């Protein structure tokens with residue numbers, strides 16, 4: 469590689485890193501795309517993004533397909549925006565078996581925030597590689613933090629390896645279940661306990677909610693009932709997130 473090529477490459481990465489740092493949304497998207505395709509410019513730009521010392525809130529939202537993760541994320545975005553914080557959302561498609569429909573659905577459910585310049589929403593595919601969620605999502609989180617997002621919310625379907633991966637990325641993990649799953653909830657219990665710091669039983673407007681709540685509370689210390697479509701239970705969830713983060717020693721500015 470000639471000296472000119474090296475300089476060119478470093479120059480491009482440097483410019484991109486600068487733009488990201490200034491909060492340029494297009495630069496953020498471009499860098500995440502470069503990172504997804506493992507382009508050397510992306511790797512170099514990421515290296516140049518030294519994390520700053522501001523405290524960030526990083527929350528993983530995992531759980532069963534259709535349990536209401538995106539609706540809940542939408543409500544969390546609203547709550548943090550009301551506190552004047554910039555919010556980044558990474559909706560991670562973890563399996564090639566999932567169609568684009570799920571991601572489209574996520575976008576529609578979060579559409580009310582689409583025109584808000586303080587909110588960045590990105591769907592990401594991990595191409596089914598093991599550890600793909602950890603690598604690319606963590607890099608995207610760093611990009612968002614460098615671009616000045618105070619809160620990063622990561623939505624992923626909780627299946628298999630992804631459950632463990634999300635713990636490496638997000639210091640606070642919220643697992644979402646819906647009532648009436650019966651045996652499925654039983655089967656999930658062990659996984660939930662290992663993965664999640666906070667369990668949300670969403671859709672408590674539906675039958676079976678009391679039973680599911682009671683059942684899970686015997687197992688898990690923090691179980692919160694919500695109706696994501698109306699915002700019921702959101703204040704309790706936000707308090708639980710703050711409590712968990714302060715217990716972990718994270719400075720919290722979400723009050």
Ligand SMILES: Nc1nc2c(ncn2[C@@H]2O[C@H](COP(=O)(O)OP(=O)(O)OP(=O)(O)O)[C@@H](O)[C@H]2O)c(=O)[nH]1
Nearest residue numbers: 533534535536537538539570670671694695696697
């Ligand atoms: N009745 C009721 N419906 C809800 C509630 N929360 C979400 N829903 C509905 O449940 C459906 C699925 O919600 P999503 O937020 O897309 O669920 P998700 O977990 O993100 O789904 P995937 O990303 O496809 O796994 C939507 O039709 C929501 O409107 C709730 O608290 N009560």
Ligand SMILES: [Mg+2]
Nearest residue numbers: 537538574623
């Ligand atoms: Mg979703």
